[in-house]
Amino acid sequence: MSAATDATLLPTPPRDLLDSASLLLDFDGTLVDLADRPDDVTVDAALAELLTALARQMGGRIAIISGRSIAQLDTLLGPVAQMIALSGSHGCEHRWHGISAHPVRPDSLLDVAAEMRAASAGQAGVIIEEKSFGVALHFRLAPEFETRALLLAERLGAEHELAVQHGKMMVELRVAGSDKGIAVARLMKRPEMQGTTPLFIGDDVTDESAFVAARAAGGHGILVGPPRATAADYGLPDPAAVRAWLNGGGA
Structure with a gap:
């Protein structure tokens, strides 16, 4: 693995990067701006429409991998949460087509x-x-x-x-035993995603394991936000730029 020392050195992802790829998205700081309080985050109609359109276009090749729980994502996303794969709690829990898997919550x-x-x-x-x-x-x-x-x-x-x-x-x-990189590897075993290249978009240090996993599987990472050392291959400045790129680069 190589790491860029400055996100300004990262090129903007090309528009055709989603061709034959599986789209794996972080949530906070990637699709929505970070908020001082986690409960202050909301999903606007434009984002819900974008995710709905991507879910229909990509035929099961889209997922959100978040530190938030699936219950939180359900509340925030609304109906579109049932149209895409979800991996919550940093890869501890998963849901797709109504089938869920999760560990026992420790007391x-x-x-x-x-x-x-x-x-x-x-x-x-x-x-x-x-x-x-x-x-x-x-x-x-x-x-x-x-x-x-x-x-x-x-x-x-x-x-x-x-x-x-x-x-x-x-x-x-x-709960120990998982991270976003493990979640990427697990999702890429799904029939809809097998044979495609993973594309993970994220902003935080918690997303670095996912960038590494995407690259190991022949895919790419897109870092969102200000300069820092990263294993991502491409960069976008903020969630608004992510949305604009997805609107123009959807497969």
Whole structure:
């Protein structure tokens, strides 16, 4: 694997990149702008229409791979969520054509959430987000809490045997044993996607494993956002550019 040191060195993806490809999409920071609070994110009509059109055009070769749970994605996406494959909780859970697979939720996540709340009590701006198979601690509105948050996550992860997942101004403890790269490999085994090349679009460090997996399978990664080291081959500046590219480059 090679890594670009500056996203400005990455070329814009060509318009025909989706030909004979399977489209694998991150959600937050890729299809929608990041929000200070996860609950503030909404899916507008234009995005729902775009995803619906892509689902029809690509014949089962489209999926969303997100750190959000499938339950969260269902709420945000509405009816189009039933038209595409979903891999939620960083690849821990999957659904396609009504068939779902997921691990057992460990009881330890309740203890983790309680300890995070206790540790951040009185700290304005810290948000604890409980998910189906993880607990995220967001400090975007309290950047001064970052060091404490990261140390807390490392301790709780070790104590409860949970994976520590770093992201943009957040850290999450989740069920171990999966990541977005594993989700890419799993999705590419589906009959609709076999024999195609994976194209993964994402913005966060949590998406790097998916870029690596896509490249290993002969495909490509598209990094969304500002410059950083990445395993992606192409770059787009923001979610608006992703939507514009998908509107013009749909297969």
